[in-house]
Amino acid sequence: MTRLAPYLALLLCAGGCVNDLKTVEALNDKGIGVEVAKNIKTYYYGSNGNLKGLLTAPVLYRYLRDTPLMQLDEGLRVDFYNDSEQVQSVLTARKGEYYEKTNNIVVRDSVVVTTDDGKRLETDELHWDPKQQQFYTDKPATLTTPQQTIFARHGLVAPPDISWYKFRQASGQLKVDSAYFSSPADSSAGSPAAATPDTTTQRPGT
Numbered sequence: 450m451t452r453l454a455p456y457l458a459l460l461l462c463a464g465g466c467v468n469d470l471k472t473v474e475a476l477n478d479k480g481i482g483v484e485v486a487k488n489i490k491t492y493y494y495g496s497n498g499n500l501k502g503l504l505t506a507p508v509l510y511r512y513l514r515d516t517p518l519m520q521l522d523e524g525l526r527v528d529f530y531n532d533s534e535q536v537q538s539v540l541t542a543r544k545g546e547y548y549e550k551t552n553n554i555v556v557r558d559s560v561v562v563t564t565d566d567g568k569r570l571e572t573d574e575l576h577w578d579p580k581q582q583q584f585y586t587d588k589p590a591t592l593t594t595p596q597q598t599i600f601a602r603h604g605l606v607a608p609p610d611i612s613w614y615k616f617r618q619a620s621g622q623l624k625v626d627s628a629y630f631s632s633p634a635d636s637s638a639g640s641p642a643a644a645t646p647d648t649t650t651q652r653p654g655t
Contacts, residue, residue, distance in 0.1 A: 482512070482513035482514070483511065483512050484510070485510055485511075486511070487507065487509075488507065489504065489505060489506040489507070489509050490504070490505050491504045499530070499534055500534045501529070501530050502528060502529050502530060503527070503530075504525065504526070504527050505525070505526050506521045506526070506545075507524060508521070508522065508523045509521055516548055516550050518546060518547070518549070520544070520545070523543075524541070524542070524543050524544075525556065526541045527539070527540040527541075535565070537564060537565050537609070537610045538562055538609050538611065539562070540556070540575075541560070542558060542560040542561070542575070543558035543559050544556065544558045545557070553576070554579070555575070556577075557573065557575075558573065559573075560573065562575075562584070562611065564610055567595045568592065568593065568595075568611045569592070569593045569594075570591070570593075570605075570611060571590065571591045571592075571593075572586050572589065572591070574588045582608060583606055583608055584605075584607050584608070585605070585607075586604040587603060587604040588604055589601065589602055589604070590604060592611070592616075601616040602617075604616075605617070
């Protein structure tokens with residue numbers, strides 16, 4: 450599975466520090482130490498040497514404080530690659546944050562994940578769990594596939610390629626086999642069914 454944390458941990462090395470003096474001086478005047486990197490382009494390779502991901506962003510700010518924080522305030526994009534080094538999904542967002550001590554990663558504002566098989570996830574906030582290799586959010590989210598649109602009022606959990614997903618209190622028309630649900634659906638397999646709370650869907654779109 451792809452890991453997102455190494456992208457942010459290596460940003461300054463990949464992008465290089467720049468002297469954006471007006472920004473740095475303004476922040477330093479407020480007692481905040483900051484480093485600035487521009488035109489970020491960072492590759493991540495897995496343990497087998499295969500390309501796993503690429504992060505690009507126009508600007509990164511690294512705030513030097515008790516809990517060091519990296520911020521991407523002018524947009525970001527992450528391309529996730531499969532074992533054949535083909536792009537399997539793309540994440541875009543207007544803002545991102547990485548807390549170095551806790552490895553807490555969150556992207557916000559117009560967050561969109563699209564996959565090579567036609568799925569599209571949209572939400573206002575998305576976290577990355579580096580241990581579980583999963584996205585998660587407790588904010589409303591919408592997942593659109595070639596067969597259906599599902600609204601998750603209280604968030605979801607999914608891997609980067611959205612090969613499976615788990616919603617809480619989802620709604621919408623689902624055309625999936627009832628055997629793929631953690632709680633049995635009321636309707637017969639293969640017919641449209643309303644999603645139930647804590648629904649896990651495997652093989653979406655089947």
